[in-house]
């Protein structure tokens with residue numbers, strides 16, 4: 291596999307693509323509010339009202355239209371910064387009070403302040419070290435500030451080509467970063483140090499179109515073995531059950547019930563990370579409000595839960611004994627759109 295460094299990636303026709311949608315506005319049909327699932331100004335208003343000032347950083351801002359419109363709609367006190375690799379900003383954004391547009395790569399650019407909102411709308415699809423940008427940006431949040439970025443976790447792979455979808459979702463969750471699998475958006479409130487055991491190895495600009503339909507960039511990482519294994523402790527009792535009421539997960543005495551109307555999708559996959567000694571099956575239950583449950587095959591009731599999801603959608607029960615690692619996941623059930 292030929293992996294590109296940042297310099298080569300930025301020259302690639304996939305990144306310097308004129309057909310990219312760089313024109314999203316703040317709200318309306320082709321907009322940030324629509325693609326993020328929230329209106330950026332709604333997030334900033336409470337801060338503006340309380341403190342008289344707020345700051346929004348938009349990474350991979352394209353033409354900067356959403357920022358320019360926010361500057362016009364919001365009261366004074368809103369500081370807006372947009373960063374994009376390509377100097378193709380909307381002429382109407384030039385000279386707008388409170389708006390700074392920077393030409394540069396989000397992999398290198400560094401702000402001199404913190405922000406109450408940081409967004410990256412369909413920008414990470416074209417970035418090499420997506421997790422590195424995520425880690426840097428999370429440190430730029432003000433206390434209580436919100437981060438939201440589109441991230442297609444299927445575009446993150448281990449250096450041997452294995453999809454790292456499950457691993458990354460788990461690492462992000464453990465680090466307190468939420469992933470909405472339906473919208474493919476990572477969110478976090480408040481600054482965080484994201485120290486993942488993955489080292490960036492390079493990018494592939496020949497990955498083809500991603501879920502947006504546009505050619506995108508896959509990012510490759512080498513797993514790092516860190517620290518020593520802790521002494522084995524008896525695992526807490528965990529169990530899962532799927533029935534007419536929904537999904538019930540029990541974890542060491544606590545019970546978490548999810549009703550069917552809150553379940554978006556269920557899938558099963560085999561997670562293998564040789565370097566970390568991981569090889570097991572996982573049932574992933576994505577919830578409509580963005581969170582997800584990961585249920586390992588060591589949970590009581592795992593196989594019955596997988597079978598019940600498949601039965602309810604009329605699908606064949608997957609052969610768990612022969613599930614191949616490297617297949618992203620096998621869908622068992624999905625809520626009707």
Ligand SMILES: C[S@@+](CC[C@H](N)C(=O)[O-])C[C@H]1O[C@@H](n2cnc3c(N)ncnc32)[C@H](O)[C@@H]1O
Pocket residue numbers: 305310311312313314315349350351352353373374375376394395396397410411412413416417418
């Ligand atoms: C699909 S466009 C989205 C633009 C804007 N967020 C919107 O929704 O209208 C992706 C943008 O990411 C920018 N981009 C790609 N790689 C970048 C990088 N390393 N640093 C900064 N911007 C980058 C591209 O130039 C492009 O403007």
